[in-house]
Amino acid sequence: xxxxxxxxxxxxxxxxxxxxxALNDSPLINQETKxxxxxxxxxxxxxxxxxxxxxxxxxxxxLGLFFSTLHTGTSAxxxxxxxxxxxxxxxxxxxxxVRGIDDYTSYEKVNRKSYDGIIVMSQSSSDQPxxxxxxxxxxxxxxxxREIDNVQVMNLIPDDQGGAxxxxxxxxxQGHRDIAIIEGKQNFKSTQARLDGYNEAxxxxxxxxxxxYKVQGNYDLESGYAAMNxxxxxxxxxxxxxxxxxxxxxxxxxxxxxxxxxxxxxISVVGFDDHIFSGFMSPALTTVHRPIEQISREGAAKLLNxxxxxxxxxxxILFRTELVIRDSVKSIWEAET
Numbered sequence: 001x002x003x004x005x006x007x008x009x010x011x012x013x014x015x016x017x018x019x020x021x022a023l024n025d026s027p028l029i030n031q032e033t034k035x036x037x038x039x040x041x042x043x044x045x046x047x048x049x050x051x052x053x054x055x056x057x058x059x060x061x062x063l064g065l066f067f068s069t070l071h072t073g074t075s076a077x078x079x080x081x082x083x084x085x086x087x088x089x090x091x092x093x094x095x096x097x098v099r100g101i102d103d104y105t106s107y108e109k110v111n112r113k114s115y116d117g118i119i120v121m122s123q124s125s126s127d128q129p130x131x132x133x134x135x136x137x138x139x140x141x142x143x144x145x146r147e148i149d150n151v152q153v154m155n156l157i158p159d160d161q162g163g164a165x166x167x168x169x170x171x172x173x174q175g176h177r178d179i180a181i182i183e184g185k186q187n188f189k190s191t192q193a194r195l196d197g198y199n200e201a202x203x204x205x206x207x208x209x210x211x212x213y214k215v216q217g218n219y220d221l222e223s224g225y226a227a228m229n230x231x232x233x234x235x236x237x238x239x240x241x242x243x244x245x246x247x248x249x250x251x252x253x254x255x256x257x258x259x260x261x262x263x264x265x266x267i268s269v270v271g272f273d274d275h276i277f278s279g280f281m282s283p284a285l286t287t288v289h290r291p292i293e294q295i296s297r298e299g300a301a302k303l304l305n306x307x308x309x310x311x312x313x314x315x316x317i318l319f320r321t322e323l324v325i326r327d328s329v330k331s332i333w334e335a336e337t
Contacts, residue, residue, distance in 0.1 A: 003044045011044075012037055063094045063303070064115045066130065068123035070100035073185035073219045075247045077275035078292060082121050082144075085296025089304065101127045112139055117303045119296075122146035123188050140306040142299045145292075146189040152314040154302050156295050160190050160272075163288035163321030164197025164242070167270050170286070170323060171240045172205045175333035176268065180213035180238035182227040182248050188219070194244045194272060213238055217248045224248025228255035239267065239332060246271035246278045246287055253281070253328075264330035274324050283327035290321050 005023075009016040014033070022029045022037040065086055067074055087096055094116065101120075104110070107130060110118070117140035120131055124146070134141045135151050142154045171179050181198045184191035195214075202209050215230055217223040224243055231238060232255065243249035249271035253263050263269050263283055271278060274289035298317075306312045 003041075003046045005046075008037065008041055008044065008046060012040055059116050060114055061094050062115050063090060063096055063300075064110070064118040065096060065098045065121065066101050066118060066127075067098070067121045068100070068127045068188075069102045070098075071102065073123065073188060074100075075219060075245060075273070075275070077246070077273060077277070080276075081292040082296045085293040086119060086300040089297050089300035093304075101130045104130075107133045110134065110139070111137060115139060117141070117307050119144060119299050119303055121296075122148070123185075123190065125189065126187065140303055140312060142303045142306075144295050144299045147316065154299075154306075154313055155316040156299050156302075156319065157316065158290045158292070158295060158319045159321050160193035160290070161197040161200070163272065163290065163323070164194040164244075165201045166197075166321075166323045167272065167286070167288050168198050168201035168242055169205065170325070171242065171268065171270065171329065172201065172207060174240075174268070174329055174331040176240040177207050178210075178213070178236065178238040178240070179207065180215065180231050180241045182215050182217040182224055182231075182241060182243045182252060184217060184219045184244040184248075186216065191244060198242055217244065219245050219247060221247050221251040221254075224251025225255045226251075228252035232256070232259055232261075237267070240329070241267060241269050243269060243271045246273045246275045246285060249285055249287070249328075250277075250281065264328050268329040270329060278324075279326065281328075286326045286328045287324050288321050289324050291319050295319055 005016045005019045009019045012019065018029060019037055022034045023041060025034065065083065083098060090096060118134050120127060120143045122143050122145050131143060131148060131151055135153060144156050145158065147157050148155050168179060181195065183195055199209060212234055215227040217227045224247060228241065228251065231241065241252055243252050249269050252269055256263055256267055261267060271285050271287040272290065274287045278285040278287050
């Protein structure tokens, strides 16, 4: 038979609650008692029973990682980086449950009994009611990716607008003036932030913004391909295209190649996110590195601290995005005469 907490409690002459707290590094137990119980548990080859721990400590040992949606607009690379970042921190301390908020018709099953804490990878204001619900029900909560209004939470966000500004300004500094944008999914906060960055760079540098150069995408390969084909039908084809994520940039490059045009000789293409495949494309993609894995790691670390200390910090932390220059942009400056 396997050793239980009650067996250790009997040998240590303490309650089974004290054993549970000691093995869980509770601040309620002094260090000497913790050390004695840990050594005893080790000598008996004790293996934790998470169901029993949940009952004693009133925990589920579940953490929720909630996306606004898992159906459209959430790229595989974005999902991977977010899950990896959180998983690297929690390791085997908790079970990680990944869900899409738009799958829920009501939130009643999302509660303190089901989740010890929640990370929301917020992509759209449509998840505001979920964030307000979790906050009102005092579930330890961290919100990533989107700046949150009206609810005081720990909020970790990337500087999407600054990144978009830098990549479009880079195109302008390479001599481009006819610069199109393939926008992201409608109603996503990141879509608006990246469009704002594009507009800011164009206006600050005195470059005309043409309505026909703004084409709607959906953050997937297919929409990048379709949007680029629309741009290629224009009478004045742009010399450069800012795609609001790398997936759409890949679709756009396919459309360009099918017209027997070259990237970057005929059309320069830049992306956003710096997914793992972006440096291995041909040509390697100039893009913006968005530190989603880092944000997810730090968000998970904050959440674990909240759960253990029962002290919730409420502030906004901004993460810088970085321009990554590769091979997909051509300089078109003509020598002055």
